[in-house]
Amino acid sequence: MIEIPQFDFPDDKLKEECGVFAIYGHPxxxxxxxxxxxxxxxxxxxxxxxATSDGKSFECYKNMGHVADxxxxxxxxKLPGHMAIGHTRYSTAGDTVLLNAQPFAVQCNKGRLAVAHxxxxxxxxxxxxxxxxxxxxxxxxxxxxxxxxxVAHSRERxxxxxxxxxxxxxxxxxxLVFLANDRxxxxxxxxxxxxxxxxxxxxxxxxxxxxxxxxxxxxDLINAVYLNDVEPGEMVIVGPEGMTxxxxxxxxxxxxxxxEHVYFSRPDSMVFGRSVQxxxxxxxxxxxxxxxxxxxxVVPVPDSGVxxxxxxxxxxxxxxxxxxxxxxxxxxxxIEPSQxxxxxxxxxxxxxxxxxxxxxxVILVDDSLVRGTTSRxxxxxxxxxxxxxxxxRISCPPTVSPCFYGxxxxxxxxxxxxxxxxxxxxxxxEADSLGYLSLGGLRQAVADHNADYCYACYTGNxxxxxxxxxxxxxxxxx
Numbered sequence: 278m279i280e281i282p283q284f285d286f287p288d289d290k291l292k293e294e295c296g297v298f299a300i301y302g303h304p305x306x307x308x309x310x311x312x313x314x315x316x317x318x319x320x321x322x323x324x325x326x327x328a329t330s331d332g333k334s335f336e337c338y339k340n341m342g343h344v345a346d347x348x349x350x351x352x353x354x355k356l357p358g359h360m361a362i363g364h365t366r367y368s369t370a371g372d373t374v375l376l377n378a379q380p381f382a383v384q385c386n387k388g389r390l391a392v393a394h395x396x397x398x399x400x401x402x403x404x405x406x407x408x409x410x411x412x413x414x415x416x417x418x419x420x421x422x423x424x425x426x427x428v429a430h431s432r433e434r435x436x437x438x439x440x441x442x443x444x445x446x447x448x449x450x451x452x453l454v455f456l457a458n459d460r461x462x463x464x465x466x467x468x469x470x471x472x473x474x475x476x477x478x479x480x481x482x483x484x485x486x487x488x489x490x491x492x493x494x495x496x497d498l499i500n501a502v503y504l505n506d507v508e509p510g511e512m513v514i515v516g517p518e519g520m521t522x523x524x525x526x527x528x529x530x531x532x533x534x535x536x537e538h539v540y541f542s543r544p545d546s547m548v549f550g551r552s553v554q555x556x557x558x559x560x561x562x563x564x565x566x567x568x569x570x571x572x573x574x575v576v577p578v579p580d581s582g583v584x585x586x587x588x589x590x591x592x593x594x595x596x597x598x599x600x601x602x603x604x605x606x607x608x609x610x611x612i613e614p615s616q617x618x619x620x621x622x623x624x625x626x627x628x629x630x631x632x633x634x635x636x637x638x639v640i641l642v643d644d645s646l647v648r649g650t651t652s653r654x655x656x657x658x659x660x661x662x663x664x665x666x667x668x669x670r671i672s673c674p675p676t677v678s679p680c681f682y683g684x685x686x687x688x689x690x691x692x693x694x695x696x697x698x699x700x701x702x703x704x705x706x707e708a709d710s711l712g713y714l715s716l717g718g719l720r721q722a723v724a725d726h727n728a729d730y731c732y733a734c735y736t737g738n739x740x741x742x743x744x745x746x747x748x749x750x751x752x753x754x755x
Contacts, residue, residue, distance in 0.1 A: 295379070296320035297393045298363040298495055299454040301461040301515040302486035303478065307356035310363040313488070313495040314344045319543060320395075320491060321367035324378035328391035331358035332459050335389040337382040339364075341375055360461050360515075362454045364393035367685065377419040380456070385429035387436045391456040394421040395491055396471045396683040399449030399741065424453065437462065437514055441525045444512070448741060450534075450682035452507070454489060460516030463489050464525065468532040468740060469509030470682045470731060472548045476501040487515050492546035503547060532731035532740035536684060538723050539673045540581050540644045551724065554584055559722040560672040560714060561588025561642060568712025569593060570640060570668045574633065578643040578655060579603040585672035586642035595640065600633040600662075601655070623654040635663030642670045646702070646713075647686070649693040653706040660707070669708040674716045675699070678737040686734060 296317030300306050307329050314325055325347050326339025336356050340347045344365060364379040382391040398404075401420030404427065409415070413426045427443035428436070436457055444453075450470030455462040465473045476496040478486040488496060493503045507513055510526040533549045534541075544554040564585065575597045577586030583599075590597035604626055639659055646652050646669075656667050675694030679686040689695045693702055703711035714722075716735055723730060733739045 295364055295366040295393075295395050296491040296495075297395045297452060297454045297473070297489075298491070299361070299393075299456070299461055299463055299489040300486065301360040301488075302480065302484060304359055306359050306361035307353050309488075309499050310361040311344065311348045311353055312498050313490055314348075314363045314365050316495040316498045316543075317365055317491055318344050320541065321365040323366050324375065325363070325365040326378050326380050326393070327356055327361055327363045328380040328382055328393075328456050329356040329358035329361040330389070330456055330458055331360075334358070335382070335391075335456075335458060337380060337391055339375070339378040339380065341378065360456060362391060362393050362456045362461070376417045379419070379421060380454075381417070381419075381422055381425055383425050383429070385425070387428055387431075387439055387457075389458050390425065390428065390436070392421060392424055393454050394424065395452045395473075396450035396466065397681060398423060398447050398451060399681050400447070401449075404446060424451075436460075437512070440464065440512065444525050452491065460514060461487075461489075462512060462514050463507055464512040465507045465509055467510035467526045467529040468731075469506075469528075469549075470532055470534050472533070472537060472542075473507040474503060474547070475505055475507055475513065476503045478502070487520060489513075492542050492548060494543045494546040497545065506550060530740060531727070531729040532682075533729055534682065534684065535719060535723060535725075535730040535732055536645075536673075536680075536734065539719075544584050549729070556723050557584030557644075557672070558588035558591070560719070561585035561590075562592040563588075563718040563722055564642070564670050564672050564712065564714045565589040565592035567715055567718055568670055568710075570638075570670075570710060570712075572638040572640045572666065572668060574598045574600065574637050575640045575642060576600045576634075576659070578641060579627070582643045582672070585644060589640065589642050589670065593640075598633050600630045600639070601627050601659070602630065603627055623651060623658065627655065627658065629658055629662035631662045634659060636665055637663075638666040638668070639664045640668045640670055641708075642672065644672050645676060646671050646693065646706070647676055648691055649702060649705050656706050656708050666709045667707075668710045669703070669706060669712075671711070671713045673714055673719055674732075674735040675702075675713050676734050678734050680734050681739070682731065682733075684734065 298313035310327050324341045325344045328337040380391040380393040398420040401423050404423050408426045428439045431439035431442045433439040451466045452471040452473035453464045476488045478501045488501045510528040512525045514521045537548045538556040542548045542553045575590040575595050577583040677695040
């Protein structure tokens, strides 16, 4: 018998921590960073911030909320300079408060410095305790603040040297962007868990402006050209003397987060050098081959299930119909008129087109099934709209383990696939059938011929030695 979760979670999706953006060599650095963060808004909706420098003055502004609401023209006008870093956050480590909003900016013995981070530092608690014993005072609960303290405590005389020393003490997943008075420094962990792309823009006179972002969709918006990715274990420094690239640590076995291609990233992005749209359509094609069903319609759960549903429909020959309409203007908070209105949260986000669904056998395609509560509501919604049969298809394997590298997964006890069979899950979500893509199918869809991706959430096999596992699990419970 399946155990029904005690709480009705408003969103059954996994969340990613954040998006980062950095730019050097443009007179409107703050404005372009704003646009870059706007393109990365899907990666985090809790808070956003921008730090800028013109080589002399150093400014930083951050607040809770969405990028467009925070950075009004009067705010951007107070952020001068030709270099900037930006961040949009969804918390996976640290509380949801303004103190944890990034970038973090400090004045230390290495000068003025700001940092923004995507990922999760697995030994942050251990490092923080050591630093506090040495007299460090922390203002926030985010693991990112640890990095600044490591830099400040370093005895290396130069900022790049201090950063190298700090980075070598970190474990886990991190794509970091740093801003100093006169230069920009970016770095990526030796396994390359989280993405970090590099691009450029040609300026008048042939000068080059360099940009970095979690996803290439941020480059498209500002007409920057995608060059390549910052390599795992690499540090890139851009300053008055130009750009230099160096290894601060040897590259380890690659462990790119496969969920970037399954769900997180925008389909118009290149992530880990591969088109996200291409991967997702292939996920759907392989899902159709692995779990065919005789039906009338293929219907995506918008928006992240659309590409996989297109692939499923193309491979199966069953018509694709967008029979669930998403309301794109739902804020983070809203007033529920009454608890008696069942499934209100899902209805606020999705509404079925009844005449497309009535009397039909429907294949419902979604990117993931985590706790199962939202999937059950959507299946009920489609059935209540008149569907004769509802067959749920998930374009990734069952999620059976929590992630410690920057994905806000629930604890293992809350992951429905970790504790129940596929048939038990099918009964819980009230579908006529349920099919997950196999692990082999996922590998094939992202063209992982060299074992470059991390599949820990589907296998429980983590690519690094997890430090202080009890503390990490405690943070998951908060």
